[in-house]
Amino acid sequence: MAVNVGQKAPAFAGKAVVGGAFKDIKLEDYKGKWVVLWFYPLAFTPV
Secondary structure (H helix, E strand, O other), X not given: OOOOOOOOOOOOEXXXXXXXXXXXXXXXXXXXXXXXXXXXXXXXXXX
């Protein structure tokens, strides 16, 4: 699925590394805030 500039991102949930620890996050947790989505695999993990 591709999202274009100016298009709303679909709702999603997943795990993220925040401050060196895994955390469950959802896009709706950031409602009303500016969000930059940046996908980067955890270092030294197979992709």
